[in-house]
Amino acid sequence: MSRYIIRRLLQAIPLLFIISVVLFALMQNMGDPLATMGGRRATRPDDRARLTRQLGLDQPIYLQYVYWLVGNDWSTFDVDGDGVAETPGHRKGVLRGDFGTSLVNRGKPVLEVIWDRVPNTLILMVAAEIVIIVLALLIGVYSALRQYSLFDHVITAVSFIGYSMPIFFIALLSIYIFSVNFQRWGLPHLPAVGMFDPKVGKTTGQVLLHLILPVLSLAIISTAAYSRYIRSTMLEVMNQDYIRTAKAKGLKGRTIVLVHALKNASLPIVTVVGLDIPFLLGGAVVTERIFAWPGMGRLFLDHVSRNDVPVVMGILMLLSVVVIIFQILTDITYAVLDPRIRYE
Numbered sequence: 468m469s470r471y472i473i474r475r476l477l478q479a480i481p482l483l484f485i486i487s488v489v490l491f492a493l494m495q496n497m498g499d500p501l502a503t504m505g506g507r508r509a510t511r512p513d514d515r516a517r518l519t520r521q522l523g524l525d526q527p528i529y530l531q532y533v534y535w536l537v538g539n540d541w542s543t544f545d546v547d548g549d550g551v552a553e554t555p556g557h558r559k560g561v562l563r564g565d566f567g568t569s570l571v572n573r574g575k576p577v578l579e580v581i582w583d584r585v586p587n588t589l590i591l592m593v594a595a596e597i598v599i600i601v602l603a604l605l606i607g608v609y610s611a612l613r614q615y616s617l618f619d620h621v622i623t624a625v626s627f628i629g630y631s632m633p634i635f636f637i638a639l640l641s642i643y644i645f646s647v648n649f650q651r652w653g654l655p656h657l658p659a660v661g662m663f664d665p666k667v668g669k670t671t672g673q674v675l676l677h678l679i680l681p682v683l684s685l686a687i688i689s690t691a692a693y694s695r696y697i698r699s700t701m702l703e704v705m706n707q708d709y710i711r712t713a714k715a716k717g718l719k720g721r722t723i724v725l726v727h728a729l730k731n732a733s734l735p736i737v738t739v740v741g742l743d744i745p746f747l748l749g750g751a752v753v754t755e756r757i758f759a760w761p762g763m764g765r766l767f768l769d770h771v772s773r774n775d776v777p778v779v780m781g782i783l784m785l786l787s788v789v790v791i792i793f794q795i796l797t798d799i800t801y802a803v804l805d806p807r808i809r810y811e
Contacts, residue, residue: 607697
């Protein structure tokens with residue numbers, strides 16, 4: 468297993484390099500980064516020329532990539548051979564953990580901008596993922612055990628409806644019902660925007676209260692999809708010979724379902740969850756925008772719209788690293804759940 472993990476990590480190095488090259492090339496078409504800096508300093512021709520030199524935007528794209536990747540700590544970086552370093556300033560480069568500074572947040576380091584939002588995103592996304600997995604397991608397993616029952620038919624219809632609805636519709640509908648109309652009817656209503664009430668402060672109760680609608684919106688679609696996966700795999704596993712053998716031995720139904728069936732039926736859902744979990748760090752872009760949740764998804768949209776290339780590149784590269792790591796963890800989980808799977 469250790470050799471497999473080392474091999475996968477080594478394979479990730481060229482993959483991340485290719486991803487960084489593609490992303491960096493795409494970022495060049497985002498627009499004029501100087502326009503996002505605002506103020507007089509970015510509009511006067513002499514100031515624009517100075518900022519262009521300081522940011523290295525006057526260099527060829529491959530030199531900009533090298534500067535972004537490995538920095539320019541060296542004393543002379545002579546491009547045209549005149550003995551003068553054309554790329555001023557010093558930064559360590561991405562390989563040494565320096566993603567540069569934000570063009571929007573007054574020169575604030577990119578990692579600092581990102582880490583300021585990561586806790587907020589994890590609060591929302593981890594809560595949503597827990598609700599999704601618990602509900603999907605309960606609904607999927609019960610629906611499989613009651614195949615073709617009234618409950619199964621109702622859940623199937625509701626799942627297809629929930630999965631087909633776009634997230635922005637569910638989010639806006641939940642605000643309209645549980646926030647706007649409940650307040651109009653004089654009922655206890657849920658907050659529609661923000662992470663807490665500024666008048667009360669960021670307390671645990673406030674955060675939990677503001678979590679309800681965003682988590683509900685995220686859970687409806689994903690629970691519908693996950694529960695169908697679990698139902699399908701549970702039906703397949705329950706018809707296997709070893710399950711019939713377990714029943715013939717007189718094992719209790721709960722033991723058969725939870726110990727023998729669910730463990731093997733969970734393999735396909737592990738793949739889906741393994742793909743979804745890395746994007747918890749990226750946040751829910753649409754949901755965070757609608758509910759004004761200060762997380763990574765909203766940060767990504769804000770900085771894309773303002774052409775803040777360093778921050779956008781930092782977010783995308785961190786997501787790429789997390790995706791690769793969780794894919795390796797998913798493969799390891801496979802081997803734990805299914806003894807037949809071995810990585811040599």
